[in-house]
Amino acid sequence: MNTVRVRFAPSPTGYLHVGGARTALFNWLFARQHKGVFVLRIEDTDLARSTQEATQAILDALEYLGLDWDEGPKKEGDYGPYYQSKRLELYREYAQRLVEQGRAYRCYCPPEELEQRREEQIKRGEPTHYDRSCLHLSAEEEARYQAEGRIPVLRFRSLDEGVTEVDDLIRGSVRFDNVAQVDDFVIMKSDGMPTYNFAVVVDDALMRITHVIRGEDHLSNTPKQIQIYEALGFSVPKFAHIPMILGPDRALLSKRHGATSVTQFKKDGYLSTAMVNYLALLGWSYDDAQTLFSVPELVEKFSLEKVSKNPAVFDIQKLEWMNGVYIRELSLEELFDEVLPYWQEAGFVPAEISPELKDYCLRILQELQPRFKLLAEAVDLARYFFTDDYQYNPEAVEQVLTKPQVEEILEYAAEAVASVPELDEKHLKPLFKEGLAKFGVKMGGLIQPLRVAVTGTNVSPGIYEVLALVGRDRALQRIERTLKMLKERS
């Protein structure tokens, strides 16, 4: 029984995109389920666009998602190195082998000229193919080109007949006509770096990858890669092309659709559990009933057979809902750990938290827990618990504090708050109720003004809980302050 070996091979040209994260997740789940190996390989052959920062960002994002790799950067295995830029000798060696076999040749055609020929082919309704003008160069011609300072690329000599079949685990058999679909593509660039289609084959073969799970955008290039596998005598891995992720406009998901970087989702306060659960459901499903899956459950239940074939629109609303679900599942201690960085950044709490302060935070979180979907929201929701320095919400003031008798009502409420032995529902509610008849209002008519006075807004946890947390002194001060503000307004 061969062990399953899969890989995620991002190119470090930017942050980890949710599409890439989903691909990484599917590979990881497949590896873990089969007790296989998950390899991380950095495809940094694009010298112009690859950066060290991007590599780090991708590593961090994977760590946040909990997708640990068995071989890769900082985790050397038997098939390294795991950066393509450190594997150049390998590509040159195999390229040379192809040249010797007559399956690769140098091409000196200038890019502009190639572009022109391509346009002409389109005009004539033909597929766009390299015309092989450098296939049979004489030694004299080569010498002349080199004297001109032209630097060649290496092209793969593709098959002249037949069909290349991709046996895809998700899509079944997909057939490509060799002549019409696979032209003599470049395998080594003039800067000496391999192209994607070549490097990916050499690496996947040498790293003994058994299953290539990747985005559907790679399906059309697969016959090219298979021809290389075969030319080099490598065994061809199994392929599984997973559907693309689209934006709401059904175009490929990209930055212009908003946040697509995993790092950004983390900053906004998405829990990795929610992120992973949601991503797993983009293109995969288990049955007609279950939508919530823990990571161990995903490892157990995931299967390529149940990956869908059609592209999926990224639905941020569903992700948000799911994040709310996971926030509510957290214990208060866990929620505290998640929210703490946000509160610290907002200056609500210091770096060092006393036990008393932590207890206060936990009590706040108990009230807030069912009320937010993103961790970042915990800042605005909790502001009035930590500081008196907040603005009154204008709509709240307009809606609630302009009603007749508000000042009297607030004064009444203040007396109640001041007189009660304990700031809780048991003691306050009877007093509040007594006042209702006097002012001819219902409970909301008293509580809403009080809420705005004490929190600055008309949306908060239950008033008794808020009062208990804010405390008698602060509550009375704030009512005083509100009364003063109202007098100044009129």
Next chain:
RNA sequence: GCCCCCAUCGUCUAGCGGCCUAGGACAUCGCCCUCUCACGGCGAAGACACCGGUUCAAAUCCGGUUGGGGGUGCCA
């Protein structure tokens, strides 16, 4: 242009010839709970793209059309 993939509620999907008057989840809209907002509960609305076949029977199989996506790069 050429080639490949795909097609069930707005979205993610279940469905692999009869169990479907098509199920679930998000979103939407009602109602309940209620001091506001959430949470929670109940309910409603909402889809098999179209046209031909095959079959006793099709969302499910086949072909076409249309639509969407991808590839076609010295990007990956």
